[in-house]
Amino acid sequence: MPPLAVEICKGGFYMDDARRIDEPRRMRGASREERIAAAIEESWSECNLFIVHSDGEGAPAEVRRERIEPGLARARRARPDLVAAACVPIRETEAWMLADPEAFCRIFETDRAPTLPCDPEAQFDPKEVLETVLRELGARMGRGVEEYYAVLGAEVRLDALRRLTAFQQFDDELRRAIATLAMPSGA
Structure with a gap:
C-alpha cells in the first residue's frame, strides 16, 4: 500500500x-x-x-x-x-498471486518464468494452480505454504495485479x- x-x-x-x-x-x-x-x-x-x-x-x-x-x-x-x-477476488486471493511470473523468478532466483494462466481469475481452483506452480519450482509444500503466499503477496507487482x-x-x-x-x- x-x-x-x-x-x-x-x-x-x-x-x-x-x-x-x-x-x-x-x-x-x-x-x-x-x-x-x-x-x-x-x-x-x-x-x-x-x-x-x-x-x-x-x-x-x-x-x-x-x-x-x-x-x-x-x-x-x-x-x-x-x-x-x-x-x-472473483474466487480466491491465490489467483492474484498468479498474475506476475516475474515474482516467481525473483523468489526462486531463476530466469525461467513459470507458465501461468493468462487469466488467473478465470481459474476454478486458483489455490491448486498456485500450489502446482510452486511445486514445479521446487517449493516444499506442507505447513510452510503460507510462507510462500506471504512472500508472493509482497512480490507481485501492482501493474500485474491491475490487469485483473x-x-x-x-x-x-x-x-x-x-x-x-x-x-x-x-x-
Whole structure:
C-alpha cells in the first residue's frame, strides 16, 4: 500500500504497518455481520483504514453484498466516519498471486518464468494452480505454504495485479478510502 499512498497523498503522510484483525474470540458463533462490526470496534483506536476480505467463490458481487456490506453498515452505525474497502477476488486471493511470473523468478532466483494462466481469475481452483506452480519450482509444500503466499503477496507487482478485474475494483475502492483519509478535516 505505500506506493499507492505516495501516489494519492501529495503531501506528507504517516503509515504504520498493516496488521491482520481477526474476529474477537468472544464473537465465535455470531453472525459475520456482528463479527465484522465487533472486529472494527475492537481495533478502532489503533486503525483508521479497514479492509474486509472474503473470497468471491465465483460470485464476488453477491458475496460482497451478503458477507461484507452488512458488517460495514453495522459498524458505520456505531462509527459513521468509518473508512473501509472491500477485498473480494472473483474466487480466491491465490489467483492474484498468479498474475506476475516475474515474482516467481525473483523468489526462486531463476530466469525461467513459470507458465501461468493468462487469466488467473478465470481459474476454478486458483489455490491448486498456485500450489502446482510452486511445486514445479521446487517449493516444499506442507505447513510452510503460507510462507510462500506471504512472500508472493509482497512480490507481485501492482501493474500485474491491475490487469485483473476484481483487483481493479479493490484498487479503486482502496484509492477512494486513502483519498478520504488524506482529505483535511472539514474539507
